[in-house]
Amino acid sequence: MYLKKIEVKGFKSFADRIELELDKGITGVVGPNGSGKSNISDAVRWVLGEQSAKSLRGGKMEDVIFAGTDIRKPLGYAEVAITIDNQDSMLPIDYSEVIIARRMYRSGESEYSINKVNCRLKDITELFMDTGVGREGYSIVGQGRIDEILSAKPEDRREIFEEAAGIVKYKTRKQESEKKLDATEQNIVRLDDIINELN
Ligand code: ATP
Numbered sequence: 161m162y163l164k165k166i167e168v169k170g171f172k173s174f175a176d177r178i179e180l181e182l183d184k185g186i187t188g189v190v191g192p193n194g195s196g197k198s199n200i201s202d203a204v205r206w207v208l209g210e211q212s213a214k215s216l217r218g219g220k221m222e223d224v225i226f227a228g229t230d231i232r233k234p235l236g237y238a239e240v241a242i243t244i245d246n247q248d249s250m251l252p253i254d255y256s257e258v259i260i261a262r263r264m265y266r267s268g269e270s271e272y273s274i275n276k277v278n279c280r281l282k283d284i285t286e287l288f289m290d291t292g293v294g295r296e297g298y299s300i301v302g303q304g305r306i307d308e309i310l311s312a313k314p315e316d317r318r319e320i321f322e323e324a325a326g327i328v329k330y331k332t333r334k335q336e337s338e339k340k341l342d343a344t345e346q347n348i349v350r351l352d353d354i355i356n357e358l359n
Pocket of ligand 1: 171173174177192195196197198202223224225226227271
């Protein structure tokens with residue numbers, strides 16, 4: 161699996177649609193300070209479902225939408241799509257190429273899609289679970305992240321190893337099942353109460 165293409169429109173400094181084709185191996189992005197290098201990695205994190213404006217270096221999520229310049233009006237929405245080569249089937253989906261897209265309007269609502277079919281954020285999160293690529297993954301190491309990992313509490317550091325070991329999806333499913341069991345137990349208690357009242 162590798163990142164093949166990044167398409168960006170209206171995201172941060174990229175008002176016009178840009179398309180970056182990436183090859184296997186190492187790609188370097190170079191440019192003057194403030195030219196938008198980090199905005200590219202922000203775009204990748206954002207399309208994978210990042211919900212924290214702070215970790216995208218903004219104050220509020222709307223800040224990811226092109227804010228305009230002296231000669232150009234602000235835009236109404238931001239859009240990012242990434243194409244992933246999945247010939248090795250690392251992503252559990254029956255396609256050799258997977259396109260993940262997100263569009264967000266100033267109202268704050270986001271639309272997500274996988275291979276041009278609208279989906280929920282949960283579907284994207286589940287698709288990337290245990291691959292190291294998701295928004296909580298370790299494949300994007302931002303500035304200061306190494307220090308953060310080294311000084312993190314052991315329980316927090318453990319999450320990175322759990323993702324690498326591929327057990328996050330089982331933990332998540334266990335938590336979901338426990339929630340359902342809790343809800344069912346509460347329903348049983350309520351039913352018992354009703355039965356007692358009727359007796
Ligand atoms: P450095 O080398 O200093 O780390 P960089 O190349 O990584 O810089 P970025 O931090 O990616 O640059 O980009 C910063 C630029 O993006 C700034 O000029 C900022 O004004 C612009 N920018 C950020 N958000 C928006 C937005 N919503 N609309 C327009 N421009 C934006």
